[in-house]
Amino acid sequence: MEFKGIKQIAEALRAKDLSVQELHDFYQAKIEKHADNLNCLINKTSELAQKQIQQAQDLIDTGSGNPLTGIPLVHKDLFCTKDIKTTCGSRMLENFVAPYDATVVDNLNQAGMVTLAKANMDEFAMGSSNENSYFGAVKNPWDLTRVPGGSSGGSATCVAAGLVPVATGSDTGGSIRQPAALCGITGIKPTYGRNSRYGMVAFASSLDQAGVFAKSAEDCALVLSQMCSFDAKDSTSAQVDKEDFNQNLNQSIKGVKIGVIPEWMGTLPENIRRQTQQSIDTLKNMGAQLVEIKLPTAHLAVSAYYVIAPAECSSNLSRFDGIRYGRQCDNPKDLNDLYVRSRTEGFGEEVKRRIMVGTWALSAGFYDAYYRKAQKIRRLISEDFASAFAQVDVIAAPVSPEVAFEFNAKKDPVSMYQADIYTIPSSLAGLPCMSIPIGLVDKLPVGLQLIGNNLQEAKILNVAHQFQQETDFHHLVAEGFAHE
Amino acid sequence: MLINRKEVQQIAVLAKLNVSKDEIDTIVTSLDSVVEMINHINEVDTDNVKPMANPMDAVQRLRADVVTETSNKEVLLSMATNADDDYFLVPTVVE
Amino acid sequence: MSNQNTTQWETVIGLEIHTQLKTKSKLFAGTNTAYGGEPNTQVSLLEAAMPGTLPVFNEKVLRYAIRFGLAVGAKVIAKESTFDRKNYFYPDSPKAYQITQLNHPIVEHGELVIQDDKGNDKTIRINRAHIEEDAGKSIHDKYTQYSAIDLNRCGTPLIEIVSEPDLSSAKEAVRYMRGIHTIVTHLGICDGNLQEGSFRCDANVSIRPVGQKELGTRTELKNINSFRFVEKAINIEIKRQIKLLESGGTVTQETRLYDADKNETRPMRSKEEANDYRYFPDPDLLPVVIDQAYIDNEKQFIPEFPAQKIIRYTQDLKLKPDDATTIAHDKELSEYFDAAVKQLGKAKPKVAANMILGEFSALLNANDAKVEDNNISPEQFAELLEALAAGTISHKIAKVVMEKIWGTDSTAAQIIDKEGLAQVSDTGELETIVKEIIKNNPSQFEAYKGGDMKMFNYFVGQVMKQTRGRANPAQVKTLLEEL
Structure with a gap:
């Protein structure tokens, strides 16, 4: 079975050329074959899948449902799924079973999608390589000695290796875009507030946003349209009408103003710069108008982010105290011992590091100098984008300063943090952004980042889709993973 | 050094984490490098900038005062490592 | 130091x-x-x-x-x-x-x-x-x-x-x-x-x-x-x-x-x-x-506070300062009082206050009840006070009527009527009763005639006993004086 896209599968299902069970079995076989080796899954959800297959088939047989009905997917393991383990890649939640479904999970269930598994991830979504999972590192299908990126590395690998057509992810500072780029697939993080955060285990509340991985912009648009909804259970949910992100996909991008940031391009290694420039030139050749822009404060984004995100995380992760759920240490000798040992044993090194950084940044005497200051930088960056979007429709920028790197290549935290140098600015501004594949450098994928103005997902998806009509990069598959 | 051992120990106490003797120096070094990176935020003057707590240009929604929840007692207590039929249990708290 | x-x-x-x-x-x-x-x-x-x-x-x-x-x-x-x-x-x-x-x-x-x-x-x-x-x-x-x-x-x-x-x-x-x-x-x-x-x-x-x-x-x-x-x-x-x-x-x-x-x-x-x-x-x-x-919309929910109430009670309604203070500080009681006073015509707020702090409070205590239980509505209470003011019943009978209203929908008038509790003000009827009593107590009457004023009270008491408290005391007094 050759995968062409969700729409084609949906048509086959509707035409009875294919049953939901057969579709499931096809992907299930891929999972059986590759998942253990890639270490991209934490828990399989076979029982739930069987139930959902039946429901999906019923929907299709009765002529209801939508193009997503019956389509298999995996969820990043930080979306709460009722009666199924949600580990967040942490020893702390190794056996945690949430008593409810996250809103985005619920939205996708409503469409009749079939959940195959929960995907591996950096512990509590903290990392850029997926080496920080308690369940072990995830391998990049393009080179099994290299990382898939993070923190949604398991989701990205699943899609890149063809184990599922779709995976959910979450992006706090680049956790969808960077692994999408490093794995050669398409991934989108919508505007902050588009997706409900209810039921998505929090890392940094003012930055976390759910999103999607798929092979193409078209598939991303399809899933994102179903995933996003206003949710009264989330005070930061955007009160906007439901939008069909597929509507504008086929518009020509002639005359669309695309902003490029020479300053960023100049910092890229030559081979990645060339590849990136080529993709921008392609857009230009398709009729887009290139405009050079500046984001004067963006170079401080990583520094500001590593105050804000750890600060929020230090508070958000305090609830993991071993008392009501999650790991509790053996034989606590008193309450403090229970707290300290449960948390010290339950959290991995990077999570503890960020909790420490955040605790420090919020502690007495530092709040104004760090947290408040970082929030001010955040506003400046946001204003930089606002000025840029006064001139352009979409910004095209690099995603990552490098291709997938080898395991253990980045031992000091700061060099790892720099991996998100191009993705963090738009995260701080809460803007919709995505990564699309633009070819290989040294046989490894490179991505292009498209950033849109607030709630302008449709615009970046339009540019991405048009680019993918013109190019074949999104069809590239790592050797050994092509669907025969 | 921008952060020292004593400060790291104090932070660990606040965060309810244990830092062992074996790891303290490594942790101090890594936190120090992070703080050094963070300190770049001081390069720009922000005196007249309003802090941005959230990217959403929106205000808090208000919920009507109605009871919508029912008891989750059994589920909640079953999730805890230590609970009896009615309560979560923790080592004795001294007030 | x-x-x-x-x-x-x-x-x-x-x-x-x-x-x-x-x-x-x-x-x-x-x-x-x-x-x-x-x-x-x-x-x-x-x-x-x-x-x-x-x-x-x-x-x-x-x-x-x-x-x-x-x-x-x-x-x-x-x-x-x-x-x-x-x-x-x-x-x-x-x-x-x-x-x-x-x-x-x-x-x-x-x-x-x-x-x-x-x-x-x-x-x-x-x-x-x-x-x-x-x-x-x-x-x-x-x-x-x-x-x-x-x-x-x-x-x-x-x-x-x-x-x-x-x-x-x-x-x-x-x-x-x-x-x-x-x-x-x-x-x-x-x-x-x-x-x-x-x-x-x-x-x-x-x-x-x-x-x-x-x-x-x-x-x-x-x-x-x-x-x-x-x-x-x-x-x-x-x-x-x-x-x-x-x-x-x-x-x-x-x-x-x-x-x-x-x-x-x-x-x-x-x-x-x-x-x-x-x-x-x-x-x-x-x-x-x-x-x-x-x-501004919340201003409508700001009630009158005790200090303001006390002023209104003492100055406008002429309550005794102590009574005003007691009622004003009890939210439920003051709401009840205000509701009852609103219904009053001839009756005086001061009487309402006395009654609320006296008989009404005693009744609440005896029944272990709260004002807001509304066993007697402010309307029922006001009607009772009006009956008292009109002279239909005496203060003593009012207490009886109140007990009978307790927990029912009956008005004071209905109770008075049903139980025959209206004051006897009919001069003819009272005269017959007084004459009868004098006839049966000749020696006491002689003493009264001789100026023993204790005997006056004795006769009033006898009339009240005979009428089960329903006789209009003022009228009894007049009749005895006339005799």
Whole structure:
């Protein structure tokens, strides 16, 4: 079975050329074959899948449902799924079973999608390589000695290796875009507030946003349209009408103003710069108008982010105290011992590091100098984008300063943090952004980042889709993973 | 050094984490490098900038005062490592 | 120091009052707030701090807090208020942070006038009133090795009312606390039940030599749950501090617990760890933004407070000051009184007050009932008073009628009619009865005729007995005099 896209599968299902069970079995076989080796899954959800297959088939047989009905997917393991383990890649939640479904999970269930598994991830979504999972590192299908990126590395690998057509992810500072780029697939993080955060285990509340991985912009648009909804259970949910992100996909991008940031391009290694420039030139050749822009404060984004995100995380992760759920240490000798040992044993090194950084940044005497200051930088960056979007429709920028790197290549935290140098600015501004594949450098994928103005997902998806009509990069598959 | 051992120990106490003797120096070094990176935020003057707590240009929604929840007692207590039929249990708290 | 024992000390007290708001649901989730439920049955996933759960703000809390601000004449009722997180680990606080308002509270700069110890008016400044979550409860006496945690109270809305350190004695502190209690209960935003913890007080107490400007080191006395204990706890703490300073020691800034059994304060061990709460704006909640119209709309819910009521009762309704005060301070009773007075025609409010504080209150006590149970509606009560004013019944009979109305829908008129309780004012009928009595008591009548005025009362009594109290006393008197 050759995968062409969700729409084609949906048509086959509707035409009875294919049953939901057969579709499931096809992907299930891929999972059986590759998942253990890639270490991209934490828990399989076979029982739930069987139930959902039946429901999906019923929907299709009765002529209801939508193009997503019956389509298999995996969820990043930080979306709460009722009666199924949600580990967040942490020893702390190794056996945690949430008593409810996250809103985005619920939205996708409503469409009749079939959940195959929960995907591996950096512990509590903290990392850029997926080496920080308690369940072990995830391998990049393009080179099994290299990382898939993070923190949604398991989701990205699943899609890149063809184990599922779709995976959910979450992006706090680049956790969808960077692994999408490093794995050669398409991934989108919508505007902050588009997706409900209810039921998505929090890392940094003012930055976390759910999103999607798929092979193409078209598939991303399809899933994102179903995933996003206003949710009264989330005070930061955007009160906007439901939008069909597929509507504008086929518009020509002639005359669309695309902003490029020479300053960023100049910092890229030559081979990645060339590849990136080529993709921008392609857009230009398709009729887009290139405009050079500046984001004067963006170079401080990583520094500001590593105050804000750890600060929020230090508070958000305090609830993991071993008392009501999650790991509790053996034989606590008193309450403090229970707290300290449960948390010290339950959290991995990077999570503890960020909790420490955040605790420090919020502690007495530092709040104004760090947290408040970082929030001010955040506003400046946001204003930089606002000025840029006064001139352009979409910004095209690099995603990552490098291709997938080898395991253990980045031992000091700061060099790892720099991996998100191009993705963090738009995260701080809460803007919709995505990564699309633009070819290989040294046989490894490179991505292009498209950033849109607030709630302008449709615009970046339009540019991405048009680019993918013109190019074949999104069809590239790592050797050994092509669907025969 | 921008952060020292004593400060790291104090932070660990606040965060309810244990830092062992074996790891303290490594942790101090890594936190120090992070703080050094963070300190770049001081390069720009922000005196007249309003802090941005959230990217959403929106205000808090208000919920009507109605009871919508029912008891989750059994589920909640079953999730805890230590609970009896009615309560979560923790080592004795001294007030 | 040589003058140690001659130092005159001055006390400085500030109160933090935690007022539980009388909402149906919790501050950030639709969880029942009713007191006294089975343990852990009123805990939503949010209050259990389940990963992924998020808070949504209860509008009633906002409105109640605004009403409090209006009632204490707050200079600031914030058009934009925000929520902050106060981080600390404690088993009855599952998120390990309390959502509160540090930097932009909803209410600032109010005031309350109390009487100082000399009886003069004294204005106590209220620094702020902010919205925050209550914690759960730890139960320590169920097991020896464990504390048992009940999260039912967790997330119940509170406003913390923080006074400036303007109070100078334990008695003033109690008057202030009572004043705030009166306000929140009359506003109907708090049930005011100290026993159940709906109204709790922490006191910051320090002393300084008279004349010294800067404040002494203060201690914080936690969770004192009665007016009486506030006074005792503060006094014992003042004594302790004076003794400490006069023996050359220093006061340590700390949190202390009042032990009512031993009548002493002692340091709280759980608070020993110097805490750094790492406050920061809660990123799960957005700024609460309201306009002036929203605030103005709450003005309609600000009732008349006791002080204003007392003036109206004494000046307009001519009540005795004591009666006015008693009724005005009891919210339910004063509402009942006002409702009844509204229905009165000929009857005097003063009579209504007498009756309410007398027979009506006795009846409530006897039946172990509350005013608001409405066993006699204000309308029924007013009709009764009208019957009394019209002379249809005597005061004595009124009590009987009241007992018969209790718990029924009957009007006073219906009862009087059915039970034949109307006063006998028919001169003919009364004359017959009087003549009959004279006939049967000739010697007594002779004595009366001979000027024995005790006999006058004897005959009145006999007439009343014969008529079962229904005879119009004035008419009986006239008849006897005429004879």
